[in-house]
Amino acid sequence: MSKGVVLITGASAGLGEEMARQFAALGYDLALCARRTDRLTALQKELAGTRVSVRALDVTDDQAVFTVFREFAEEFGRIDRVIVNAGLGKGAPLGTGRWDANRSTAMVNFVGALAQTEAALEIFRAQQRGHLVLISSMSALRGMRRAMTTYAATKAGVAAIAEGVRSERIRGVDVSVIFPGYIRSEMNEHVTQKTRFMVDTPAGVRAMVAAIEKRKAKAYVPAWPWVPIGVAMRTLPLSVVRKLT
Numbered sequence: 001m002s003k004g005v006v007l008i009t010g011a012s013a014g015l016g017e018e019m020a021r022q023f024a025a026l027g028y029d030l031a032l033c034a035r036r037t038d039r040l041t042a043l044q045k046e047l048a049g050t051r052v053s054v055r056a057l058d059v060t061d062d063q064a065v066f067t068v069f070r071e072f073a074e075e076f077g078r079i080d081r082v083i084v085n086a087g088l089g090k091g092a093p094l095g096t097g098r099w100d101a102n103r104s105t106a107m108v109n110f111v112g113a114l115a116q117t118e119a120a121l122e123i124f125r126a127q128q129r130g131h132l133v134l135i136s137s138m139s140a141l142r143g144m145r146r147a148m149t150t151y152a153a154t155k156a157g158v159a160a161i162a163e164g165v166r167s168e169r170i171r172g173v174d175v176s177v178i179f180p181g182y183i184r185s186e187m188n189e190h191v192t193q194k195t196r197f198m199v200d201t202p203a204g205v206r207a208m209v210a211a212i213e214k215r216k217a218k219a220y221v222p223a224w225p226w227v228p229i230g231v232a233m234r235t236l237p238l239s240v241v242r243k244l245t
Contacts, residue, residue: 010086059112109154
């Protein structure tokens with residue numbers, strides 16, 4: 001018997017793809033969406049034995065977000081958890097002529113997340129239950145420099161959306177915001193230098209899934225070393241934080 005229905009955006013690669021595998025192993029049915037349907041179809045075949053439905057979705061297409069979420073809810077009869085995961089890691093130092101990259105990141109990571117949250121809460125309010133999960137980043141804790149500036153700002157915005165919805169105390173709705181540290185994924189696979197505290201995708205996602213299953217309001221993952229680093233990032237002067245990132 002299924003433990004429930006989990007909808008994951010950005011499920012064709014990276015953290016979303018691995019979350020799909022791990023939630024399937026826990027006994028959940030899956031509603032998966034992303035731009036690359038070939039990758040979704042391959043994942044669907046890999047997870048044979050689990051009820052998996054897939055749909056194409058570009059989260060910058062506002063109407064498509066609402067349509068796809070509603071179609072999944074109609075198909076399964078309910079959605080128990082929505083994981084707002086789709087993200088983009090492009091970026092450049094501000095004022096260096098790459099407005100296109102920074103705008104794309106802002107549209108996917110913040111405006112797209114806002115649309116997904118609206119669509120999820122429309123379903124949850126009607127059901128009077130649900131679990132909204134927003135994937136932020138440890139970079140959201142402070143302003144980041146150079147190519148990370150826009151990305152970090154969007155992830156701070158995602159965390160603020162989560163806190164605002166939680167503050168509203170919508171009946172039957174739990175809200176979690178997850179702050180992953182350095183987890184190897186498709187988004188950062190181009191980084192060739194050794195990065196301190198980087199963990200592989202399955203290990204990092206196990207920490208994420210464990211926090212989501214506990215319905216934690218906020219989680220820095222993996223807990224070691226990111227819980228103490230999180231405290232340091234929030235309290236140390238920016239001159240010191242600059243050296244940590």
